[in-house]
Amino acid sequence: MANATHQLKQASTGPEKSAHEVINSHEFKRLVAKRWTVSTALLAALFVTYYGFILLIANAKPAMSQKIGEVTTLAIPVGIAVIVIAFVLTAIYVAWANASYDPEVERLKGQLKK
Amino acid sequence: MPPSAQPMQTTLGSPQASSIAFFLLIVLVTLAITYWAAKRTKSAKEFYAAGRSVSAVQNGLALAGDYMSAASFLGIAGMVALKGYDGMIYATGWLVGWPALMFLIAEPLRNLGKFTFADVVAFRLRQTPVRIASAVGGILTVLFYTIAQMVGSGALIKLMFGIKYEYAEILVGCIMLAYVLFGGMVATTWVQIIKAVLLLLGVSLLTVLVLGKFDFSPGNLYAAVAGQYGQAALEPGGLVTSPLDAISLGLALMFGLLGLPHILMRFYTVPDAKAARKSVLYATGLIGYFYIIIPIVGFGAAALVGRKMITSIDKGGNMAAPLVAELLGGTPFLGFIAAVAFATILAVVAGLTLAGSSAYSHDIYVSIIKKGKATEEEQMKTAKVATVIFGLAAVILGISFKGQNVAFMVGLAFSIAASANFPALLMSVLWKRFTTPGAVASILTGAFLSIGMIVLSPTVWVDVFHNATPIVGLKNPCIVSMSCAFAIGIIVSLLTPEPRAQEMFEDEKLRTYLGVGAE
Numbered sequence: 001m002a003n004a005t006h007q008l009k010q011a012s013t014g015p016e017k018s019a020h021e022v023i024n025s026h027e028f029k030r031l032v033a034k035r036w037t038v039s040t041a042l043l044a045a046l047f048v049t050y051y052g053f054i055l056l057i058a059n060a061k062p063a064m065s066q067k068i069g070e071v072t073t074l075a076i077p078v079g080i081a082v083i084v085i086a087f088v089l090t091a092i093y094v095a096w097a098n099a100s101y102d103p104e105v106e107r108l109k110g111q112l113k114k
Numbered sequence: 115m116p117p118s119a120q121p122m123q124t125t126l127g128s129p130q131a132s133s134i135a136f137f138l139l140i141v142l143v144t145l146a147i148t149y150w151a152a153k154r155t156k157s158a159k160e161f162y163a164a165g166r167s168v169s170a171v172q173n174g175l176a177l178a179g180d181y182m183s184a185a186s187f188l189g190i191a192g193m194v195a196l197k198g199y200d201g202m203i204y205a206t207g208w209l210v211g212w213p214a215l216m217f218l219i220a221e222p223l224r225n226l227g228k229f230t231f232a233d234v235v236a237f238r239l240r241q242t243p244v245r246i247a248s249a250v251g252g253i254l255t256v257l258f259y260t261i262a263q264m265v266g267s268g269a270l271i272k273l274m275f276g277i278k279y280e281y282a283e284i285l286v287g288c289i290m291l292a293y294v295l296f297g298g299m300v301a302t303t304w305v306q307i308i309k310a311v312l313l314l315l316g317v318s319l320l321t322v323l324v325l326g327k328f329d330f331s332p333g334n335l336y337a338a339v340a341g342q343y344g345q346a347a348l349e350p351g352g353l354v355t356s357p358l359d360a361i362s363l364g365l366a367l368m369f370g371l372l373g374l375p376h377i378l379m380r381f382y383t384v385p386d387a388k389a390a391r392k393s394v395l396y397a398t399g400l401i402g403y404f405y406i407i408i409p410i411v412g413f414g415a416a417a418l419v420g421r422k423m424i425t426s427i428d429k430g431g432n433m434a435a436p437l438v439a440e441l442l443g444g445t446p447f448l449g450f451i452a453a454v455a456f457a458t459i460l461a462v463v464a465g466l467t468l469a470g471s472s473a474y475s476h477d478i479y480v481s482i483i484k485k486g487k488a489t490e491e492e493q494m495k496t497a498k499v500a501t502v503i504f505g506l507a508a509v510i511l512g513i514s515f516k517g518q519n520v521a522f523m524v525g526l527a528f529s530i531a532a533s534a535n536f537p538a539l540l541m542s543v544l545w546k547r548f549t550t551p552g553a554v555a556s557i558l559t560g561a562f563l564s565i566g567m568i569v570l571s572p573t574v575w576v577d578v579f580h581n582a583t584p585i586v587g588l589k590n591p592c593i594v595s596m597s598c599a600f601a602i603g604i605i606v607s608l609l610t611p612e613p614r615a616q617e618m619f620e621d622e623k624l625r626t627y628l629g630v631g632a633e
Binding site for chain 1 (some may be wrong): 183199202203205206207209210212213214216217218221248332333336337340345348349350354355357360361364368388391392394395398399402405406544620621623624627628629630
């Protein structure tokens with residue numbers, strides 16, 4: 001019980017750390033690693049989407065030229081989808097950063113010695 | 115039966131009361147804003163970064179405004195009108211840089227920089243060499259981009275208002291200089307916001323009017339296009355013949371954005387990294403929407419105005435959007451669209467001039483000549499002198515490059531941005547062992563390799579210099595020049611260890627990821 005109260009107190013005020021300690025802390029390293037994992041994964045998705053589209057246009061012209069309506073070709077919705085997906089990937093990053101990155105940044109900043 | 119192209123009369127090319135009225139209204143409103151902004155622009159921080167008081171929504175609109183140039187508005191509509199689906203492929207490429215900008219550098223850029231991207235590259239490296247190299251990369255990018263914008267704008271204004279090309283250039287130069295000189299970043303941002311809103315409204319209205327002619331069914335629109343020009347208009351055609359060329363252009367468009375000084379400097383106008391991040395989301399949404407609806411305007415112009423009519427006014431197809439505006443909304447709507455295109459040109463050139471001026475006055479004058487010890491008064495004076503020099507250079511270059519292909523020139527600027535500025539920027543944020551010689555070598559390799567390869571490419575060596583065969587086969591050098599910039603940056607850094615830069619990487623990380631110490 002006493003232990004729990006002690007921990008609670010520590011969490012609310014937090015032990016103050018020097019910049020060096022924060023940078024070398026496990027949490028900070030994990031935050032940085034996570035940030036780049038998310039970025040790299042999203043960038044990879046963007047690459048697959050866009051360069052996949054370009055390669056489809058270059059190498060699979062007949063498939064992209066097939067009609068999906070009276071005259072509308074498959075290439076038209078696919079091109080629009082590339083733009084929409086690019087936006088969705090951006091939105092995913094913002095949602096992740098707001099929900100997960102920012103709170104952790106605030107917490108780590110709170111630990112820094114003033 | 116969907117409507118098809120009928121011979122039409124156009125008032126394009128002769129000054130119309132409605133065009134001039136809309137144009138004067140936009141100029142008066144923006145100059146009034148400049149007057150208001152001038153009173154708030156006393157310090158360098160206000161001049162270059164609008165006092166870091168721009169909100170995320172405002173910055174999103176301003177970023178979109180900086181990016182949606184008249185060349186992309188009129189150029190892509192024209193490409194779609196004349197070449198069909200290939201124009202859409204081009205439009206897609208213009209958006210995909212934005213997510214990459216978000217994932218890789220938007221937040222670190224805001225946290226590390228002050229006025230220019232060179233602040234980030236030089237953060238823990240030796241100031242003088244890195245700043246000089248960054249200024250070279252930045253200024254070259256801005257100059258190429260400006261040439262494209264000025265050449266395009268002169269031709270467009272001549273076509274729309276019937277003003278002589280040279281006078282059009284001087285007019286753009288003067289009004290734009292008034293915005294930047296007196297209002298700095300505050301005025302330039304507001305000019306971008308107004309222009310972005312007008313452009314999005316104008317193109318949206320144009321899209322609705324076009325679709326209205328086809329019972330609001332894109333299928334009917336495509337049917338009308340296919341009916342007149344064959345099914346090929348809706349199929350991928352000759353744009354992507356060589357995948358290597360296409361990937362190279364794609365890389366230039368995607369990573370070029372991450373090296374455009376006038377885009378990067380917008381991130382310093384917002385209060386923090388969170389606002390920077392949000393503003394990219396807004397910009398991506400607005401620009402994505404713009405590139406989705408622009409092809410409809412292009413297809414509409416092909417179906418309703420006709421390719422023959424479009425090319426009779428302008429071979430490159432740049433007048434497709436104004437012509438379809440005139441056909442559907444009469445002379446007043448043409449006047450509105452023409453005035454918006456003019457405002458677009460002014461705003462983009464103003465943004466570029468501000469970026470070029472900051473590269474000189476902040477990176478060279480304040481940081482190197484004055485060793486960071488310039489007074490506020492000296493900084494502002496240099497900034498304004500540099501602005502005038504860049505404004506004059508823009509006009510002179512615009513006049514001397516008369517008649518060049520517009521959309522292509524922008525592509526070339528992107529390739530330099532992607533090869534010279536982006537690799538150094540990314541490595542400085544991510545790589546602990548990046549060094550001063552590494553940065554300088556990377557920037558110079560990227561800049562001069564892309565320029566050299568462009569000169570020897572089919573675009574310049576054959577089309578401009580009229581040689582029989584190109585020396586470099588690639589139309590866009592980015593895949594080679596960007597890879598080399600990374601490779602040289604890594605090799606030279608490994609050969610020249612810089613202990614101080616490695617030690618400072620800790621401080622940099624604290625600032626990059628937590629925003630501690632960010633301005």
